[in-house]
Amino acid sequence: MIFFICRSVLPGCPVSAASGVLAPLSMMKKLLLFVALLGLALPLRAQDDKALAAAGAPVIVYYIPGVTGMTAGMPELRMLLDIPGVVGIKMSDWNIFLLRSVVLEYPEKVVYSGFDEMLVPGLLYGADGCIGTWANLLPDLYAKVYARVRAGGTDAVKPVMDEFTAFLAVGWNYGIIDTFEELMRARGYAGRCFRRPSAW
Numbered sequence: 001m002i003f004f005i006c007r008s009v010l011p012g013c014p015v016s017a018a019s020g021v022l023a024p025l026s027m028m029k030k031l032l033l034f035v036a037l038l039g040l041a042l043p044l045r046a047q048d049d050k051a052l053a054a055a056g057a058p059v060i061v062y063y064i065p066g067v068t069g070m071t072a073g074m075p076e077l078r079m080l081l082d083i084p085g086v087v088g089i090k091m092s093d094w095n096i097f098l099l100r101s102v103v104l105e106y107p108e109k110v111v112y113s114g115f116d117e118m119l120v121p122g123l124l125y126g127a128d129g130c131i132g133t134w135a136n137l138l139p140d141l142y143a144k145v146y147a148r149v150r151a152g153g154t155d156a157v158k159p160v161m162d163e164f165t166a167f168l169a170v171g172w173n174y175g176i177i178d179t180f181e182e183l184m185r186a187r188g189y190a191g192r193c194f195r196r197p198s199a200w
Contacts, residue, residue: 058087064114065093074101081106090114090131091122100125117168120161123149133180134168137187 061080065071071093080086081102091099092114099118103111103126113122116132123130123146135142141164148157171179177194184190 057085059083059085060110060112061086061089062114063089063091063093067092071095073098074105077102078105081109088112088128091127094118096121096125099127103127117165119145119164120149120154120157124154133176134164136189136193137180137183138164 063072063077063080077089077098081089086109088110089102090112091102093099094115096118099111099113099122102109110128111126113119113127113130114132116130116134119130119132119142129146130142132142141160145157145160148154148160168176181190181193184193
């Protein structure tokens with residue numbers, strides 16, 4: 001299960017029903033620079049940390065510098081990854097070296113790339129998968145790419161990724177988020193997928 005930071009946890013409510021929490025109050029100022037939920041850096045409270053500890057809920061940190069406007073290096077990511085209960089991280093960053101550094105330093109953590117365009121590079125650099133936008137519409141493509149890369153078939157996955165990259169390039173011409181939402185609407189999955197205004 002994936003959890004995000006939130007403004008508060010309802011008294012007596014399991015963390016999973018309240019969208020989760022991330023870190024102790026003592027780290028709040030630094031965390032606010034690097035952790036966000038859909039573009040909102042949210043303050044954490046002492047009771048949030050207690051609720052997380054009591055629930056024993058696994059937490060995946062979302063690192064999205066495009067949303068927060070701030071970038072982190074390994075010192076800041078270590079602060080997050082060393083919090084008890086944090087089992088992994090989603091890295092929505094073009095910095096493949098930083099992703100690889102996390103993979104090497106934290107082999108026990110789950111590491112996801114966050115950009116669809118980084119699916120194959122992320123997997124090749126040791127990511128455990130990708131939490132991307134287009135996986136919602138193209139799950140078979142993601143499963144196929146994942147299986148081929150894990151089996152060592154990077155040559156076999158290149159033609160598939162070349163087509164997907166060309167598709168994404170067209171989407172970027174029309175606004176990648178708008179393109180995604182229009183296709184989700186057309187297939188009857190959802191009328192709106194992202195909060196407005198979007199940071200992308």
